[in-house]
Structures are given as structure tokens and as C-alpha cells.
Amino acid sequence: MKKTAKILFILLAFAIILTGCEADISVPGEVGQDIITADEALKMIEKEDVVVVDTQKSGDFEDQHFEGAVNIARNDITTFGPYPNMLADASKVESSLGENGISNQTKVIIYDNNNNMDAARLWWTMLVYGHDTANMKVISGGLNALEEAGAEFVSGDYEAEAVEYKAAEKNxxxxxxxxxxxxxxxxxxxxxxxxxxxxxxxxxxxxxxxxxxxxxxxxxxxxxxxxxxxxxxxxxxxxxxxxxxxxxxxxxxxxxxxxxxxxxxxxxxxxxxxxxxxxxxxxxDSSTPKGMLSGAPAEPSAQDGS
CATH class of the missing domain: 3.40.250.10 (Rhodanese-like domain)
Known part of the structure; x- marks a missing residue:
């Protein structure tokens, strides 16, 4: 994949030199498949068999969550050794997913209330352990976006029917x-x-x-x-x-x-x-080099906030 992407990039650059025109940089993978809007999520939930996962801390989940959602918090998929929040081993991830009704074939829609970071971390964790990206979606904007879209919320605990989840070898x-x-x-x-x-x-x-x-x-x-x-x-x-x-x-x-x-x-x-x-x-680690930054990130050449 890396070699193919390089070849595409070189060909594109050569074409730009020949034509003298600007062009977008080609990307090697499918675009827009991983993140969905709250409206799109609600339509999927209505029409398809999916498991909605709320990744808030358990206390926050009990205060308010999407009706029908299960809760997989950060602590359920990470470990605190040797450093905080590192990827948990396969057995812990298997338990966290399986106990919440998620099998290897389950379509999962994930959200959080934390700048999309905890939903993304669960998505990444499942990717590492082999879940099909076609069956994983993150709701852009999380809980607030769902609320804006008119989703129903409840408080309290929940029950989920446990299934088996078998993690693939860590990627x-x-x-x-x-x-x-x-x-x-x-x-x-x-x-x-x-x-x-x-x-x-x-x-x-x-x-x-x-x-x-x-x-x-x-x-x-x-x-x-x-x-x-x-x-x-x-x-x-x-x-x-x-x-x-x-x-x-x-x-x-x-x-x-x-x-x-x-x-x-x-x-x-x-x-x-x-x-x-x-x-x-x-x-x-005292042996690793540390550096300092100079300058700030550039502004995008053409903004598209749609």
C-alpha cells in the first residue's frame, strides 16, 4: 500500500509539472467511510441491526446516554502499565466487546462526549484487533450532535446479551x-x-x-x-x-x-x-532526545467547513 501510494504521488507530481496546473493530492484509500453524521446514524439505527456504543465514563453514561446504547469506557479497552492508557491485550478487549453484545460481525456505531477522542480510540482499538472497518462508524460530534438531531436519551444502567468476540492477532x-x-x-x-x-x-x-x-x-x-x-x-x-x-x-x-x-x-x-x-x-526516558518546535501550523490553502 505504501509503495502504491508513492507511485501515485510521483505520477501526480509529474502531471502537475507538465500541465502547470494545481491538483489535489491523491489519497490511497476510500474516503468518508468511517465518520457519519448524527442524522445518518439515526437512520442506520432505525433500518439496520447495529449496536450503539457510548464511550463516556460509566458515571456520565448513567447520567445520560442514547436510548439502547451500551457503555464501553476508556478503562475497558486500555491498561495502565507500563504507561497510562496503553492498548489492552486481546482478552480484555474480547471481554469488553462480547459482554456488550458485540460479535466479530456486529455493526457498531460509536459516540462520545469528549471531542470525538474516546469514540476514535475504541474505533482504533477494534481496527487493531481486526474488526471490519465497514462495520464501524463514529458519530461526528458525539452526544451533542445526537441531541441536536433529536435523539432520545435516558439515564441509568442497562443490560446486554453477551456474545463471543474473538480478536484477530494484533495488527x-x-x-x-x-x-x-x-x-x-x-x-x-x-x-x-x-x-x-x-x-x-x-x-x-x-x-x-x-x-x-x-x-x-x-x-x-x-x-x-x-x-x-x-x-x-x-x-x-x-x-x-x-x-x-x-x-x-x-x-x-x-x-x-x-x-x-x-x-x-x-x-x-x-x-x-x-x-x-x-x-x-x-x-x-532520559536517553531519548527532546526537541523544541518553531513556528505554528499553516492555515489550510482552501477551507471547506461544510
Whole structure:
């Protein structure tokens, strides 16, 4: 996939040189398949057999959640060792999904109330363990968008009929290690880029050397919904993150980074990795180099907030 994307990119660049015209950078994957609007979600729920997953903390879920939703919180799919919020092992993920009525063939619609980050993290986790992307959708804007769309909400607990979920072998191609990043820092390759999605205050205290900074909230419009793929396809290339490159992203514990992963995947990017140990692992190791950022992300060349 990576080699094919590079060939497409080279051909496109050559065509631009010959014609002298501007052109959008081609993306290797399907576009707009992972994120849906609240209206689209409600139509799917009405017509199809789906499981709606609320990824709020259990207490917040009990206060308010979409009627009929099950609850899979961050703690149900992560572990706190050796660093916070790292990917849980297959058995824990299997239990969390199966106990909530999710099998390998289940269509799942996911939402949160946290800037799309926890919904994206569950989506990424299921991707790592082999769930078909055609059967996973994240609701853009989460709970607030559902409320705006007229969804019914309830409070209290719920019951779900347990089923069996069998995780596939962990897809290591979606996960970057500290050693991988150290190799990139020491011997940079032009076709690999490191993306830091933390806040300006966080990155002011240090970054992985060579990282490009784009706060994950830049993927969201003011109302909390994701920007459409057309916007992402302009904004990220303007900041040297193009679909022909391998993009390794991280934040403090790589929960927010999963949201950027989803935004890019939805825009057709496919050579993506999450550094799961994230800045906490990197900064806690005195032997790893730390750098400082210069400048701010560029504005998109053509905004499309539709």
C-alpha cells in the first residue's frame, strides 16, 4: 500500500509539472467511510441491526446516554502499565466487546462526549484487533450532535446479551514503538513524518525532534463535529503531511492521537501509526532526545467547513 501510494504521488507530481496546473493530492484509500453524521446514524439505527456504543465514563453514561446504547469506557479497552492508557491485550478487549453484545460481525456505531477522542480510540482499538472497518462508524460530534438531531436519551444502567468476540492477532502495522521513532529521529527518512497532536502549552515544553505539531482539535469544527475529508485533505498537506508518507502520531497518552488517526483515515490516508507509549514514555526516558518546535501550523490553502 505504501509503495502504491508513492507511485501515485510521483505520477501526480509529474502531471502537475507538465500541465502547470494545481491538483489535489491523491489519497490511497476510500474516503468518508468511517465518520457519519448524527442524522445518518439515526437512520442506520432505525433500518439496520447495529449496536450503539457510548464511550463516556460509566458515571456520565448513567447520567445520560442514547436510548439502547451500551457503555464501553476508556478503562475497558486500555491498561495502565507500563504507561497510562496503553492498548489492552486481546482478552480484555474480547471481554469488553462480547459482554456488550458485540460479535466479530456486529455493526457498531460509536459516540462520545469528549471531542470525538474516546469514540476514535475504541474505533482504533477494534481496527487493531481486526474488526471490519465497514462495520464501524463514529458519530461526528458525539452526544451533542445526537441531541441536536433529536435523539432520545435516558439515564441509568442497562443490560446486554453477551456474545463471543474473538480478536484477530494484533495488527502491529498500526502501532509505532519507541525504537521505531528513535530510528526515525537518528536517521530521518523523507517518507516518514511524526505528528504531535497535543496543545500548544504541552509542546512548548518539548517534543520528539522533528515532529510537526497539529492540535487534534483542529480536526473539529466549532460545533464539535469533524471537518469533512475535503478539508483534511487540504489542511494536512499544507503542513507537509501527505498521503504518500507514513504518519506516526502521538499525544500525552495517545488517546487524542487516535482522533487524528481517525480523521486522516476517513480522509483516505492509510499509512498511519499510533505511538501508543506516547510522550509519557518518550519523556520519561532520559536517553531519548527532546526537541523544541518553531513556528505554528499553516492555515489550510482552501477551507471547506461544510
Amino acid at each position: 502491529e502495522e498500526l502501532i509505532a514503538t519507541k525504537e521505531e521513532i528513535l530510528e526515525q529521529v537518528n536517521n530521518p527518512e523523507d517518507d516518514i513524518v511524526i505528528l504531535d497532536v497535543r496543545t500548544a502549552d504541552e509542546v512548548s515544553e518539548g517534543v520528539i525532534p522533528g515532529a510537526i505539531h497539529i492540535n487534534y482539535v483542529e480536526n473539529n469544527k466549532d460545533n464539535g463535529e469533524f471537518y469533512p475529508p475535503s478539508y483534511i485533505q487540504r489542511y494536512y498537506p499544507d503542513n507537509d503531511i501527505t498521503p504518500d508518507k507514513e504518519v506516526i502520531m502521538y499525544c500525552q497518552t495517545s488517546i487524542r492521537a487516535a482522533q487524528s488517526f481517525l480523521a486522516l483515515h476517513n480522509a483516505g490516508y492509510r499509512d498511519l501509526k499510533l505511538y501508543d507509549g506516547a510522550w509519557i514514555e518518550w519523556s520519561s
